[in-house]
Amino acid sequence: MAQKILIxxxxxxxxxxxxxxxxxxxxxxxxxxxxxxxxxxxxxxxTMLNNETKSSNIMAWMKGQAKAGKKIxxxxxxxxxxxxxxMNRIHEGGWDKWNDFGDxxxxxxxxxxxxxxxxxxxxxxxxxxxxxGITTIKLIGKLLREKITIEGxxxxxxxxxxxxxxxxxxxQNSGKDTVKSPMGMFSEYAVExxxxxxxxxxxxxxxxxxxxxxxxxxARDQEVAGGIEKPDPKGRRARGTSAAQKxxxxxxxxxxxxxxxxxxxxxxxxxxxxxxxxxxxxxxxxEEAAAAADTVPKPDLEKPPRRTRRERQEEADQxxxxxxxYFYHAESDSFWMLKKGEVFPNxxxxxxxxxxxxxxxxxKRCNIPDGQDEEPLPMNPPVxxxxxxxxxxxxDIQPEGQAEQQETPQEAVQEPEQGxxxxxxxxxxxxx
Numbered sequence: 001m002a003q004k005i006l007i008x009x010x011x012x013x014x015x016x017x018x019x020x021x022x023x024x025x026x027x028x029x030x031x032x033x034x035x036x037x038x039x040x041x042x043x044x045x046x047t048m049l050n051n052e053t054k055s056s057n058i059m060a061w062m063k064g065q066a067k068a069g070k071k072i073x074x075x076x077x078x079x080x081x082x083x084x085x086x087m088n089r090i091h092e093g094g095w096d097k098w099n100d101f102g103d104x105x106x107x108x109x110x111x112x113x114x115x116x117x118x119x120x121x122x123x124x125x126x127x128x129x130x131x132x133g134i135t136t137i138k139l140i141g142k143l144l145r146e147k148i149t150i151e152g153x154x155x156x157x158x159x160x161x162x163x164x165x166x167x168x169x170x171x172q173n174s175g176k177d178t179v180k181s182p183m184g185m186f187s188e189y190a191v192e193x194x195x196x197x198x199x200x201x202x203x204x205x206x207x208x209x210x211x212x213x214x215x216x217x218x219a220r221d222q223e224v225a226g227g228i229e230k231p232d233p234k235g236r237r238a239r240g241t242s243a244a245q246k247x248x249x250x251x252x253x254x255x256x257x258x259x260x261x262x263x264x265x266x267x268x269x270x271x272x273x274x275x276x277x278x279x280x281x282x283x284x285x286x287e288e289a290a291a292a293a294d295t296v297p298k299p300d301l302e303k304p305p306r307r308t309r310r311e312r313q314e315e316a317d318q319x320x321x322x323x324x325x326y327f328y329h330a331e332s333d334s335f336w337m338l339k340k341g342e343v344f345p346n347x348x349x350x351x352x353x354x355x356x357x358x359x360x361x362x363x364k365r366c367n368i369p370d371g372q373d374e375e376p377l378p379m380n381p382p383v384x385x386x387x388x389x390x391x392x393x394x395x396d397i398q399p400e401g402q403a404e405q406q407e408t409p410q411e412a413v414q415e416p417e418q419g420x421x422x423x424x425x426x427x428x429x430x431x432x
Contacts, residue, residue, distance in 0.1 A: 002066075002073075002115035003202055006151065007169070007195075008127040008137050009160025014167035014193040015124045016076055018160075019046070021196035027072040028065040030058055032080045053084045055104035059111045066115050071209065072199060073115075078125035079138045081108060086140050102143045109153055118209050120202055122195065127159065127177075135159070135177040151178040156185075156202070160193055167193040168226045175231075190226030197224050251311060255304045262299035269296045326361035327353035335364045 009015050017038050019029070024044040029037075034050040047070065049061050058081075062073055075081075082105055089097045112121050126138040137150050144150060151157050159170045159179045171186035173179050185205050191197065197220060203211035212220075250258075270293045277292035278284040307315070325338045335356070 001117060002112040002119035002121050003117075003156075003206065003208070004109065004112045004121045004123065004154055005156040005158070005198070005202065006123050006125065006137065006154040007158045007160065008125045011126060013160040013162050015160055017167070018169070018193045018195040018198075019074060019076075021194055022046075022072060022074075022199070023196075026070055027074065028062075028070040029074040029076055030062070032077050032084060035077075053081055055081065055108050058108060062111060062121075063114065066119050071119055073119060073121045074195075075108065075121065075123045078108075078123045081105060082140045098141050098143055101140065102147070105144060106148065109150075120199055120208070122198075123154075133176055137178070151180070156181050158198070161190065163190065163226070163228055166226070168228065169193050169198065172230060187221060188225045188228075189230040190228035191221075192224035192226065194224060250302075250305065252304045252307050253311075255302050259299075259301045259304075262301060266296065266299045324358070326356050326358055328356045328360070329353045335361050337361065 007015060007018070019027075019037065020039045020041065022043075024041065024046045028047040029049070030052070031048050031050045032053050037046070047065065049058065052058055052061070058075075065073060082101055085101060085104070086097075109123070112119075115121065127135050128138040129135045139145050139150065157178055157180050159177055161168050161170050168190040169192070170177075170179050170190055171181045172189050182205060185201060200212050200217065200220065203209055204214070204217050273292045273296050274284065274289050277288060326335065327338065328335050336353070
């Protein structure tokens with residue numbers, strides 16, 4: 001009996017792409033819709049059965065490929081072996097067609113019982129989320145879902161997922177899907193979506209054929225580990241690294257320091273490569289220097305993690321002044337003070353300021369009028385302009401019969417009498 005593995009996932013999440021590293025010499029692919037594979041194979045072309053949805057023809061072809069020496073059989077777009085026959089018979093009434101769909105679909109899985117034990121059959125199918133919130137394989141009608149639990153026919157059920165723009169296979173049940181794998185086969189919740197790696201794991205676990213050793217698989221496990229923590233029962237995915245690596249989490253400062261060290265070493269190697277290319281010459285053409293620099297591999301920089309709340313608090317405490325400090329800002333020719341416990345300002349003025357002594361700061365304050373020496377000088381004092389304020393001319397209202405008197409601007413503004421108003425009113429000239 002051949003080993004059968006189910007891989008389900010939404011369209012575009014890496015099911016077909018996972019075939020990219022398989023060996024075409026031992027791999028055959030059933031392609032019901034005849035679509036091209038989403039990658040360029042560097043190992044050659046796969047043996048494929050295109051545009052075939054009749055189950056009897058597919059099963060005969062799979063048996064023939066197994067006899068021809070193929071060890072890996074792929075049934076891509078497995079759900080279309082249900083949906084295409086359904087669309088072809090959509091106008092047909094009665095229940096017989098549903099029985100035919102279920103019978104053909106089940107036979108395509110049951111064929112594994114007639115294949116050699118060293119053959120692995122991978123069924124790639126779309127998935128759907130039911131009303132109860134469980135994500136399962138995509139089916140048509142209620143017959144297969146109610147009478148047969150499809151995932152129950154498989155020991156290994158993986159699910160594709162895209163997390164932080166990276167493509168993974170999920171290997172363990174999250175409580176919201178039907179994913180499962182044998183005990184001890186996968187130590188990581190998420191692994192790279194590489195079907196060649198999955199096939200190596202299956203052969204190693206069940207000791208099929210010329211399988212890889214445990215040491216080789218352990219090294220490969222480290223390479224494809226996704227570092228994704230299993231979500232909690234409510235379906236929320238935890239951030240950061242896996243639970244086993246939580247205690248080894250690097251701080252942002254540590255990652256930045258390591259990256260700076262890698263960049264420094266890279267620049268030293270670039271200088272060395274350019275110097276070797278120059279030889280005894282004092283100058284070297286830019287194109288030749290750039291070519292020499294390209295021979296040095298670029299450093300693999302690690303993305304700095306987000307600061308935790310504790311790290312942000314510690315950083316804020318480090319930025320606080322431990323004592324009163326005094327600064328001079330040359331651009332505005334002003335002094336300013338940072339009191340103990342205050343946070344250093346993060347702006348251009350602070351960066352352009354020079355720290356001075358308290359005596360220099362106090363000496364500058366000697367010219368401040370009395371009563372203002374308790375306040376520090378403003379950092380950017382306002383500049384007095386040459387423009388003078390506009391004065392408004394006013395006139396008092398004169399009683400009738402009296403001549404209007406001209407007043408100077410200084411006399412226009414008068415102190416109000418007790419109970420009166422300080423506002424003056426203009427008089428209107430009339431012709432006599």
